[in-house]
Amino acid sequence: MAEERRSRRVRVWVCAVLVLVAVAGAGGWFLIAGSPDGGDPGVGNKAAAVQQAPDDIRETVEKRPRGTAGHLVASIQDRVEPNQNRETPGTWARDKVLVKGNNDALEAVDINSGDEAWRHDLTGSICAWTKQVTVDGRTAIAFKDKGKDGACNQLALFDLDSGKKLWQVVIPWKHSPLGHFPNVAMTRGVVSSAWARGSAGYDMKSGKRIWERKGLAQCREGGFAGGKALLLRLDCTTSDYEPTTKIVKIDPRSGKEKWRYDVAESIGLVFIASSEPPVLAVAAGEDSISDLISLDERGKYRATVRLDGGHYKVECEGNITYGAVDDCSDIAVGGDQVFITSGEDIDGSGHLTNRIVSFDLGTGKPVVMFEAGRDQMIHPVRMSGGQLLAFKNGTDNYAPFSLVSLDPRTGKEKVFFYFTVLNEAVSLTYTKFSDVVVENGRIFFGSNMVRGEAIKGKPVPEWLAFGVGSAG
Numbered sequence: 001m002a003e004e005r006r007s008r009r010v011r012v013w014v015c016a017v018l019v020l021v022a023v024a025g026a027g028g029w030f031l032i033a034g035s036p037d038g039g040d041p042g043v044g045n046k047a048a049a050v051q052q053a054p055d056d057i058r059e060t061v062e063k064r065p066r067g068t069a070g071h072l073v074a075s076i077q078d079r080v081e082p083n084q085n086r087e088t089p090g091t092w093a094r095d096k097v098l099v100k101g102n103n104d105a106l107e108a109v110d111i112n113s114g115d116e117a118w119r120h121d122l123t124g125s126i127c128a129w130t131k132q133v134t135v136d137g138r139t140a141i142a143f144k145d146k147g148k149d150g151a152c153n154q155l156a157l158f159d160l161d162s163g164k165k166l167w168q169v170v171i172p173w174k175h176s177p178l179g180h181f182p183n184v185a186m187t188r189g190v191v192s193s194a195w196a197r198g199s200a201g202y203d204m205k206s207g208k209r210i211w212e213r214k215g216l217a218q219c220r221e222g223g224f225a226g227g228k229a230l231l232l233r234l235d236c237t238t239s240d241y242e243p244t245t246k247i248v249k250i251d252p253r254s255g256k257e258k259w260r261y262d263v264a265e266s267i268g269l270v271f272i273a274s275s276e277p278p279v280l281a282v283a284a285g286e287d288s289i290s291d292l293i294s295l296d297e298r299g300k301y302r303a304t305v306r307l308d309g310g311h312y313k314v315e316c317e318g319n320i321t322y323g324a325v326d327d328c329s330d331i332a333v334g335g336d337q338v339f340i341t342s343g344e345d346i347d348g349s350g351h352l353t354n355r356i357v358s359f360d361l362g363t364g365k366p367v368v369m370f371e372a373g374r375d376q377m378i379h380p381v382r383m384s385g386g387q388l389l390a391f392k393n394g395t396d397n398y399a400p401f402s403l404v405s406l407d408p409r410t411g412k413e414k415v416f417f418y419f420t421v422l423n424e425a426v427s428l429t430y431t432k433f434s435d436v437v438v439e440n441g442r443i444f445f446g447s448n449m450v451r452g453e454a455i456k457g458k459p460v461p462e463w464l465a466f467g468v469g470s471a472g
Contacts, residue, residue, distance in 0.1 A: 054136040055189045055204050057227050061385040062416075064405065065441050067472015070419030073442055074098040074111045077461040080452030088464050090129040091435035091446025092160050094137050099160050100446055100465045101126045104143070108163055111442075111467065118163030127152035128193070128324070131435070132186040132226050137161045138204070140184050140191045142171070152181045155193055157204065167207030171195060183324055185226030190252040192230060194221035199232065201255050211255030219246070223325035228276035233325045238265065245270040247280065249299060259299030271316040272326045274333035277361060281314050281328050289314045289328075292338055294361040303364035305338060312340050312357065315432045329431045334383035335408055336361050337368075341379060351375050352395040356388070358408055370406050370413065375399040379431045381438050389438050393429055394420075401429070403443045403468075416441065417470040428463060435465075442469035 052059065076098065080086045090101030097108040097117045104125045108117040124144025133139045137160045144150045156168040173182045173195040182195035190210070191202045197215040202208065215221055222233035222245070234246040245263040247270070250256070261278075263270055269283035278295035292305040292314065307314065317327040332339045337358040345353050354377050356370040370388075372378035375396040381389045388406040403416040421429060428434055428445050435446040446465035453460055 052135045053188065054134065055138075056135050057132045057186060057188065058135045059383075060439060062387075062389060062405070062438060062441055064414055064416050065470035065472055067470045068415050068417045069471045070401075070403075070417035070468045071471045073467045073469040074109050074114060074444075075466040076100045076102075076107055076109055076464045078102060078107075078450075078464060079459040080450055080462050082452045082454035082457070082459055084452045086450050086452070087125060088447050088450055089126050090141065091437055091444060091465050092131075092133055092139055093437050093439040093442070093444045093467065094133075094160050095440045097161060098444055098465060098467050101129060101141070102464060106141075106158065106163065107464075108160070111469075120158070120163045120165065123154060124150055124152075127181045128184045130184045130186055130226065131437075133160065134186070134204070138166065140186055142182055142184050142193065145170075155182075155184065155191070155202070157191060157207065169202060169207050169209070171200065172198065183223035185224035185230065185326075187226045187228070187230045187252040190230070192224045192226065192250075192252065194223050194232065196220045199224070199255075201250075201252060210253065213255055224250075225272035225275045225326035227274075229278075231272050231275045231278060233270060233272060243268070247272070247278070247295075247299070249278075261295055261299045261301070263293075269316070270325075271328055273314070273316075273328050273331050273338070275326075277333065277336065279333050279338055279361065281316050281331070289316055292340075292359070294338070294364075302362055303360070305340075305359045305364045307340075311343055313343055314340055329436075330379050332380040332382050332388055333361075334388070335386060337408060339380040339388055339408075344377070352377070354378060356380055356390060356406065358388075368408050368411050370411070373399075378404075379436070381436050381443075384438075391429075391431070391436060391443060393426070403438065416443075417468070417472075419468050425463070425466075428466070442467050444468075 086103050088102050092099040099108045104122045106120045110117045122143045123146040126141055126143045128142035138157055140157045143154050144152050145154050153171050153173045155171050157166045171193050182193050185192045189204045191204055198213055199221045200212040201210050203210050219234040219236035222235040225231045230250045230252045232248045232250050236244050238244055244265050247261040249258040267282045267284045271281040273279045273281045280293040281289045282291050284290045290307055294302040296302050314331050315329045330341045339356055339358045341356055342354045351374050353372045356378055358367045360367050376392050376399055379391045381391055390404050390406055392402045400418040400420050402418045405414050437444040444467040450462045
């Protein structure tokens with residue numbers, strides 16, 4: 001599965017032209033049952049900013065723009081040697097800059113002018129990163145050192161607004177025969193990293209190590225999931241050498257365990273779709289995600305959401321090269337519900353569509369359904385207060401793309417803006433293989449890998465990332 005994903009990601013190359021459109025219309029919805037409180041996407045912006053400290057992981061509440069016509073607001077391009085693959089991990093957005101990981105560098109463009117804002121060259125290629133960003137705009141990455149062995153042992157915190165490296169430390173990562181890299185996660189005031197034989201937490205302000213865990217004899221530190229809480233996946237073996245997984249909640253300041261959940265031995269792959277509330281995406285006897293498991297605040301089992309043999313889709317990146325344990329697409333958690341997509345449906349007229357369905361984390365039962373609409377596919381991106389932000393793409397070369405907010409309480413949909421993307425650009429919007437980020441009323445798409453193309457033997461610029469915002 002990992003090789004298939006990588007091969008499809010390799011085909012990502014974009015010559016995007018985004019055209020202003022002002023199209024009326026929206027997908028329908030069907031309410032199954034009641035749900036927790038929602039609210040208007042614009043309500044609570046100032047309150048959310050006051051409630052969160054600068055070193056909290058940001059949870060922005062997006063305000064719907066006045067106009068519904070979308071246009072290109074930023075893009076990052078680079079030339080890649082023809083027929084060569086380049087890793088481009090990590091996409092982050094702030095109010096003024098779009099930041100992209102590009103092999104052994106971080107690059108940023110000014111969203112207003114489109115000019116380069118800053119560039120920070122690294123000693124080696126990026127080998128671990130986190131999607132999490134603090135309220136004041138900091139994020140962490142790991143990259144390789146400049147030695148001959150190219151160890152993935154450099155952990156650093158960056159200010160995304162200025163490109164300034166705030167601190168850098170060396171983590172005791174050692175080469176693994178399976179090629180495992182360390183992973184990076186952030187919670188309030190702490191940057192954490194796990195590297196198979198151990199893990200540690202670092203003070204976000206100073207970079208000082210504040211705790212360290214030693215790997216257990218029968219377990220490797222599979223990786224952290226951060227955000228509101230810090231969860232650690234332990235990949236272990238039983239006394240009979242059968243693989244098994246444990247999920248541990250860690251106090252981010254002390255490194256001490258708060259609780260431990262033992263995943264059933266029959267389950268193979270385990271990913272952490274949400275740290276708070278805890279939601280696991282697991283593959284039970286299959287190579288793909290088959291179930292979601294919710295836990296309570298004490299780490300006790302709550303409920304299971306069954307994906308019905310592929311009727312619902314949750315994609316998690318199973319590539320062991322990167323240590324992320326929380327890299328799942330088309331899923332969002334909020335309001336004690338989990339939002340996922342259905343598989344592709346073709347109606348009697350041959351029109352391709354799908355829907356988002358939410359499930360109650362306490363019962364595992366469906367709550368509300370949002371239809372994409374004719375010739376549309378819909379994908380959950382993240383929560384925005386009590387609303388779900390989602391991205392729609394057209395499937396017939398005519399239906400526009402759009403950014404929408406969905407209200408789980410009423411089942412209603414509100415459009416942020418519409419936009420179109422030429423066929424050459426569509427692959428950069430594939431949620432399974434690219435980053436999708438919504439910040440400051442805009443949506444951004446970033447590739448994780450590009451393949452160099454040429455015209456008459458000369459490399460042409462490849463699009464690594466772009467953003468769309470309202471023209472109104």
